[in-house]
Amino acid sequence: MKYLTIDTTTKVTAVALAEDGRLIAEGFLHTAKTHSERLVPMLEQLLTASDWTLQELNMIGVVRGPGSFTGIRIGIATAQGLAQVLKLPMIGVVSLDALAWAGLGRTEDIVPILDARKNEWYTARYHWMQGEEKVDCLTPPQALSTDRCLEYLKDLERPICFVGDAVTKAKGRILEVLGENAVILPDYVSLPRGAYTVRAVWQRWQELSIGEQVRPYYIRFSEAEVNWAKKEEARRKQEEGYKGHE
Amino acid sequence: MGGIRLGCECEVTDRQKDQVIILGIETSCDETSAAILVNGTDLCSHVISSQIMTHQKYGGVVPEIASREHSLHFQPVVQQALDEAKVGFHDLSAIAVTYGPGLVGSLLVGVSGAKAMAYAAGIPLIGINHLEGHIYANFLHNKDIEFPFLALLVSGGHTHLILFEAHGQYRVLGQTRDDAAGEALDKVARTLGLGYPGGPKIQKVAEEGNAQAFKFPRAMLEPTSLDFSFSGMKSAVLNTLNSANMRGETLSVPDLAASFQQAVVDVLVRKALMAIDQTGVKTLLLAGGVAANNLLRETLSKTLVERNIRLVSPPPLFCTDNGAMIAVAGYYHYLAKDYAPWTLNAVPGLGLV
Numbered sequence: 001m002k003y004l005t006i007d008t009t010t011k012v013t014a015v016a017l018a019e020d021g022r023l024i025a026e027g028f029l030h031t032a033k034t035h036s037e038r039l040v041p042m043l044e045q046l047l048t049a050s051d052w053t054l055q056e057l058n059m060i061g062v063v064r065g066p067g068s069f070t071g072i073r074i075g076i077a078t079a080q081g082l083a084q085v086l087k088l089p090m091i092g093v094v095s096l097d098a099l100a101w102a103g104l105g106r107t108e109d110i111v112p113i114l115d116a117r118k119n120e121w122y123t124a125r126y127h128w129m130q131g132e133e134k135v136d137c138l139t140p141p142q143a144l145s146t147d148r149c150l151e152y153l154k155d156l157e158r159p160i161c162f163v164g165d166a167v168t169k170a171k172g173r174i175l176e177v178l179g180e181n182a183v184i185l186p187d188y189v190s191l192p193r194g195a196y197t198v199r200a201v202w203q204r205w206q207e208l209s210i211g212e213q214v215r216p217y218y219i220r221f222s223e224a225e226v227n228w229a230k231k232e233e234a235r236r237k238q239e240e241g242y243k244g245h246e
Numbered sequence: 247m248g249g250i251r252l253g254c255e256c257e258v259t260d261r262q263k264d265q266v267i268i269l270g271i272e273t274s275c276d277e278t279s280a281a282i283l284v285n286g287t288d289l290c291s292h293v294i295s296s297q298i299m300t301h302q303k304y305g306g307v308v309p310e311i312a313s314r315e316h317s318l319h320f321q322p323v324v325q326q327a328l329d330e331a332k333v334g335f336h337d338l339s340a341i342a343v344t345y346g347p348g349l350v351g352s353l354l355v356g357v358s359g360a361k362a363m364a365y366a367a368g369i370p371l372i373g374i375n376h377l378e379g380h381i382y383a384n385f386l387h388n389k390d391i392e393f394p395f396l397a398l399l400v401s402g403g404h405t406h407l408i409l410f411e412a413h414g415q416y417r418v419l420g421q422t423r424d425d426a427a428g429e430a431l432d433k434v435a436r437t438l439g440l441g442y443p444g445g446p447k448i449q450k451v452a453e454e455g456n457a458q459a460f461k462f463p464r465a466m467l468e469p470t471s472l473d474f475s476f477s478g479m480k481s482a483v484l485n486t487l488n489s490a491n492m493r494g495e496t497l498s499v500p501d502l503a504a505s506f507q508q509a510v511v512d513v514l515v516r517k518a519l520m521a522i523d524q525t526g527v528k529t530l531l532l533a534g535g536v537a538a539n540n541l542l543r544e545t546l547s548k549t550l551v552e553r554n555i556r557l558v559s560p561p562p563l564f565c566t567d568n569g570a571m572i573a574v575a576g577y578y579h580y581l582a583k584d585y586a587p588w589t590l591n592a593v594p595g596l597g598l599v
């Protein structure tokens with residue numbers, strides 16, 4: 001089974017071609033250009049270089065978040081557009097699940113951290129299951145303040161392997177809090193790669209053995225929704241307060 | 247979602263080789279829309295999914311929410327447009343998509359999706375300037391429009407007077423220096439407590455008002471300038487309201503709405519006439535959301551008939567953002583073989599050159 005994977009949820013544009021879980025071709029761009037400018041040209045180059053055509057594909061996998069809101073939508077719109085024309089099934093995977101594959105074979109817990117701005121990370125915790133050749137999710141995806149995340153991991157008192165686009169910037173702080181329990185991988189391993197998406201997509205395809213409707217996975221509400229909910233909450237409390245006086 | 251089914255004027259059967267079939271896609275603001283257009287005038291399907299209800303509680307379009315809505319509705323809207331026209335991707339000659347101006351996140355959903363579809367179908371991708379799209383809405387029912395013509399584009403984001411010499415050859419003669427006409431109407435509507443979207447609400451309330459009740463200024467700027475300025479006119483309404491409040495008086499909202507609408511229309515009409523005099527063109531095209539305003543349409547049509555100038559304006563449905571106008575503009579770009587590269591990006595601040 002031949003498939004294509006797309007990941008544009010961070011600043012890296014990662015595209016890959018694969019067959020039955022095996023990586024065939026991989027594109028990785030971490031340049032200043034936008035996903036919109038890089039994505040289809042990169043796909044075209046990979047197809048040409050591997051002597052593949054779009055028509056040979058049997059499935060399309062895409063990373064649906066969390067990550068950059070705009071990036072999530074570019075990836076999904078592109079994957080959907082291709083799948084709609086080629087009439088192919090789609091598979092959507094979580095960015096953190098895909099990144100966990102960067103820790104293939106490791107004995108430590110694997111913790112992807114993605115820059116979520118506002119001093120927060122999108123993060124989760126995984127464990128590599130020896131023998132079963134897959135990752136197991138121990139703590140589900142969430143948006144967490146960097147301090148709370150590190151405190152939580154420190155309290156676990158066990159070795160943690162960090163991956164993700166927030167690692168480079170947070171390296172000093174991680175080592176400060178976790179000391180010897182922290183394992184930091186080089187960025188060419190820990191940034192999102194097509195190779196990881198290929199594995200995560202294959203795992204999900206084998207679980208489902210059918211395509212799925214892919215929806216963005218933002219974790220966070222938009223700011224306007226959050227502010228509106230806060231206002232509503234305040235208004236409701238005020239109303240209840242008045243009732244209390246009656 | 248609110249996928250609206252619109253008039254289907256033809257069905258693509260007995261497809262001939264010389265037919266040009268364009269899929270037009272629009273996602274620049276708060277409408278997700280797609281249309282199938284054959285040979286520039288036969289609109290076979292037209293689907294518009296509006297987000298107005300979603301944004302209403304925020305009092306205006308929230309960019310991130312708009313992008314999220316586009317992301318959910320884009321694919322079904324395109325599929326519905328294809329299904330209703332009974333065409334597949336491989337029947338298409340090209341896909342035309344708005345790439346600016348607009349909200350960057352919203353534009354990127356349409357650009358990314360359209361690009362992937364065109365690439366997979368092996369057909370050209372055409373990038374359309376949204377403003378040009380509004381003007382080309384006029385060609386849908388009037389393929390015979392003669393060059394040169396003048397276009398008055400009036401919307402929530404733009405107030406432009408543009409001279410067209412030929413397809414794709416145009417020059418901006420004047421534009422707003424502050425608020426767009428539609429923006430001023432929206433802001434005044436909000437101040438008067440009429441809600442969002444403001445233009446249609448003002449028009450409705452103004453029907454019961456006296457347009458002569460208040461004398462708001464008509465900003466004409468320098469004697470020969472074709473530029474506009476609406477922010478002073480808007481402030482005049484606010485000042486009138488404030489001083490009445492201080493005196494403890496209540497003013498008639500219909501009168502205020504009618505008088506302000508009259509002032510905006512007066513300026514638009516006067517500037518359009520100045521531009522016609524300066525250029526000597528024989529045709530004026532009206533375009534953009536505010537082009538649906540009845541007072542503007544009626545005043546222009548009366549004035550231009552007297553001067554023997556042809557006025558062309560799209561039916562109200564094609565004045566607001568829609569995929570059909572993008573398909574029409576796409577048709578003329580297709581004839582000129584003006585295709586976009588696979589690197590096409592969204593340009594939120596795209597202007598008219």
Ligand SMILES: [Zn+2]
Nearest residue numbers: 376401566567
């Ligand atoms: Zn518009």
